[in-house]
Amino acid sequence: MSVTVYIPCDSSAVSIGADRVANAVAQEAKNRGVEINVVRNGSRGLYWLEPMVEVATDKGRVAYGAVKTSDVAGLFDADFLNGGAHTLNLGLTEEIPYLNKQQRLTFARVGITDPVSVEDYVAHNGYRGLKNALSYSQADVVKHVSDSGLRGRGGAAFPTGIKWNTVLNTQADQKYIICNADEGDSGTFSDRMIMEGDPLVLIEGMTIAGLAVGATQGYIYLRIEYPHALEILNKAIENATAAGYLGENIQGSGKTFHLEVRQGAGAYVCGEETALMESLEGKRGLVRFKPPLPAISGLFGKPTVVNNVISLASVPIILDKGGDFYRDFGMGRSRGTLPLQLAGNLKHTGLVELAFGATLREVLYDFGGGSATGKPIRAVQVGGPLGSYLPESQFDTPLDYEAFAEIWAVLGHGGIVAFDETVDLAQMAKYSMEFCVEESCGKCTPCRIGSTRGYEVMDEIVNKRDLDKNIPLLRSLCDTMLNGSLCAMGGMTPYPVLSALNHFPEDFGIEKNV
Amino acid sequence: MMQTVQTIVADLKDKPGALLPILHAIQNTLGYVPPEIVPTIAKALNLSRAEIHGVISFYHYFRDHAPGKKTVRICRAESCLAMSGKDLENHAKAKLGIDYHETTADGKFSLEPVYCLGNCACSPAIQIDNDVYGRVSNTDFDEILKEHSA
Ligand SMILES: Cc1cc2nc3c(=O)[nH]c(=O)nc-3n(C[C@H](O)[C@H](O)[C@H](O)COP(=O)(O)O)c2cc1C
Ligand code: SF4
Ligand code: FES
Numbered sequence: 216m217s218v219t220v221y222i223p224c225d226s227s228a229v230s231i232g233a234d235r236v237a238n239a240v241a242q243e244a245k246n247r248g249v250e251i252n253v254v255r256n257g258s259r260g261l262y263w264l265e266p267m268v269e270v271a272t273d274k275g276r277v278a279y280g281a282v283k284t285s286d287v288a289g290l291f292d293a294d295f296l297n298g299g300a301h302t303l304n305l306g307l308t309e310e311i312p313y314l315n316k317q318q319r320l321t322f323a324r325v326g327i328t329d330p331v332s333v334e335d336y337v338a339h340n341g342y343r344g345l346k347n348a349l350s351y352s353q354a355d356v357v358k359h360v361s362d363s364g365l366r367g368r369g370g371a372a373f374p375t376g377i378k379w380n381t382v383l384n385t386q387a388d389q390k391y392i393i394c395n396a397d398e399g400d401s402g403t404f405s406d407r408m409i410m411e412g413d414p415l416v417l418i419e420g421m422t423i424a425g426l427a428v429g430a431t432q433g434y435i436y437l438r439i440e441y442p443h444a445l446e447i448l449n450k451a452i453e454n455a456t457a458a459g460y461l462g463e464n465i466q467g468s469g470k471t472f473h474l475e476v477r478q479g480a481g482a483y484v485c486g487e488e489t490a491l492m493e494s495l496e497g498k499r500g501l502v503r504f505k506p507p508l509p510a511i512s513g514l515f516g517k518p519t520v521v522n523n524v525i526s527l528a529s530v531p532i533i534l535d536k537g538g539d540f541y542r543d544f545g546m547g548r549s550r551g552t553l554p555l556q557l558a559g560n561l562k563h564t565g566l567v568e569l570a571f572g573a574t575l576r577e578v579l580y581d582f583g584g585g586s587a588t589g590k591p592i593r594a595v596q597v598g599g600p601l602g603s604y605l606p607e608s609q610f611d612t613p614l615d616y617e618a619f620a621e622i623w624a625v626l627g628h629g630g631i632v633a634f635d636e637t638v639d640l641a642q643m644a645k646y647s648m649e650f651c652v653e654e655s656c657g658k659c660t661p662c663r664i665g666s667t668r669g670y671e672v673m674d675e676i677v678n679k680r681d682l683d684k685n686i687p688l689l690r691s692l693c694d695t696m697l698n699g700s701l702c703a704m705g706g707m708t709p710y711p712v713l714s715a716l717n718h719f720p721e722d723f724g725i726e727k728n729v
Numbered sequence: 730m731m732q733t734v735q736t737i738v739a740d741l742k743d744k745p746g747a748l749l750p751i752l753h754a755i756q757n758t759l760g761y762v763p764p765e766i767v768p769t770i771a772k773a774l775n776l777s778r779a780e781i782h783g784v785i786s787f788y789h790y791f792r793d794h795a796p797g798k799k800t801v802r803i804c805r806a807e808s809c810l811a812m813s814g815k816d817l818e819n820h821a822k823a824k825l826g827i828d829y830h831e832t833t834a835d836g837k838f839s840l841e842p843v844y845c846l847g848n849c850a851c852s853p854a855i856q857i858d859n860d861v862y863g864r865v866s867n868t869d870f871d872e873i874l875k876e877h878s879a
Binding site for chain 2: 439481557559600
């Protein structure tokens with residue numbers, strides 16, 4: 216009987232050689248006349264161990280990593296096909312502490328299944344949520360989502376149940392479900408990992424959303440930077456359609472849901488939900504004034520649910536196990552789990568899904584293993600390019616929306632980027648202003664002009680010119696942007712800038728804050 | 730070229746929100762969106778030329794002139810900056826002898842900035858056409874470039 220060997224197709228794993236390793240393993244097996252069955256799975260999210268090769272044994276899957284092509288012959292010599300001893304042998308995958316200590320609900324299947332196989336998906340508890348949803352009333356489906364306490368994982372943390380309820384209760388001849396897969400935040404990659412590693416959980420979540428609110432058409436708005444995800448999503452949609460899980464008469468229920476992937480074109484602001492809809496309509500990605508809410512008048516003027524990939528991918532388990540099950544994880548008003556993305560200067564970068572409530576320090580050190588360079592971690596940016604920089608004194612903050620708000624920081628999409636002591640926070644603040652200049656949609660003055668002026672002022676500051684004048688000027692510009700911007704692009708650029716200034720004034724050439 | 734564009738437009742124009750899919754299909758085929766085809770699209774979608782032009786220029790990804798054979802994208806965002814991304818950026822510019830939005834004299838490579846490739850667990854990261862590379866050292870960069878020069 217041929218042994219099954221798993222080698223990720225995840226684009227990050229591929230970026231450090233997974234395809235080459237897969238070819239080498241197949242070639243070596245052929246040379247030795249051994250029959251193997253290679254499955255290209257998603258990544259387990261332990262990126263310092265990628266490319267990770269797993270072998271199915273009687274005792275469970277045994278992992279080897281990080282594997283280079285030059286290791287492959289040696290692995291065969293060491294009988295890795297039977298879990299043989301080798302310096303790269305990591306033991307049973309499930310028992311690797313980094314994985315074992317997580318609470319994987321949304322990521323339950325990522326790295327385990329063949330991403331585009333409906334059969335594999337169903338064999339691993341897939342489509343159980345949809346099955347339940349098909350037997351419930353629309354209001355009951357929404358109630359499960361409300362009861363779960365799920366809040367949007369795209370950044371704003373708005374309760375998903377409330378949004379769905381509004382769309383359900385708005386009468387219209389056509390409604391839409393949009394999955395926001397623009398994942399523009401630097402330091403984040405959980406959406407990508409789901410789309411490449413378990414796209415069917417997203418498809419199932421969107422289908423449930425469609426049933427719940429009465430929408431028959433869904434769009435996944437995917438950033439152009441993710442060509443691998445596009446291919447895998449399209450294949451998964453094709454397979455789900457062929458298996459009767461998408462299209463007309465889903466599983467004989469008489470219900471319809473069509474799904475199409477649309478690509479963005481490299482504009483960060485198109486992750487903002489109204490700019491995204493403009494873009495889907497074929498226009499420039501300008502942010503719309505609210506009201507009207509998208510839930511009432513969204514895409515093509517129709518009631519529209521816009522949710523992040525992770526929000527939607529968390530719906531199947533909620534419908535499978537019930538809203539209460541999900542709500543029992545977490546702390547305070549942050550319920551369930553958050554897939555954190557450990558990035559930047561950390562030894563053990565990767566995907567860590569945890570119930571809300573762990574501290575940043577636990578994540579940085581117990582999981583992240585400290586900095587990759589071995590120097591002290593000096594600053595951490597949480598929540599993407601519009602998130603605050605946190606100094607060491609704030610590392611004991613629990614990962615909870617409200618606890619972060621209290622220290623003028625955000626969790627956002629769960630990206631955590633660590634910097635060692637070589638970082639210059641004034642340069643980072645200047646970069647934040649530059650990013651805002653680059654990505655502003657230009658609709659409102661505080662953002663458009665404020666960021667341009669902010670960039671100029673930061674340029675003066677990094678050159679240590681006229682600090683007495685320029686630091687107060689920077690603060691005043693930030694104040695205008697914070698209070699006068701139409702959306703969080705201009706409205707939150709001050710978070711990284713001012714947090715850098717307040718916590719690291721020495722980098723700005725001043726001793727304490729003026 | 731006009732023939733290709735007309736086929737693409739005819740195939741896609743009835744999709745809701747057809748403009749971006751059309752522009753993507755054109756750029757995928759031709760490598761860029763030539764200004765002279767704007768009237769064709771405008772006519773098919775019943776929009777003004779100014780509107781079409783506005784859309785093309787709004788999005789960083791669309792370009793109105795032919796790029797090099799391959800496009801090198803360097804991630805400029807925070808996670809990569811935390812892992813010496815700035816050094817890599819400087820090295821790439823020096824190695825190619827061009828700045829962002831430029832093309833090498835031999836027409837082989839164009840250089841573009843990108844703000845995160847979702848490869849932040851393997852920073853610093855770059856992309857050449859659809860291929861993503863992670864933990865790229867300066868020497869790695871030279872080798873990758875060589876592979877793509879063939
Ligand atoms: C400038 C800007 C960029 C954004 N980018 C994204 C993004 O890439 N992905 C995302 O899901 N939400 C993004 N958002 C948040 C969306 O506007 C919106 O809140 C979200 O898609 C709603 O889904 P959720 O409730 O599931 O989080 C962005 C917001 C702003 C202001
Ligand atoms: S804050 Fe910036 S991105 Fe947002 S609407 Fe205003 S100009 Fe556009
Ligand atoms: S910040 Fe460079 S890949 Fe994400």
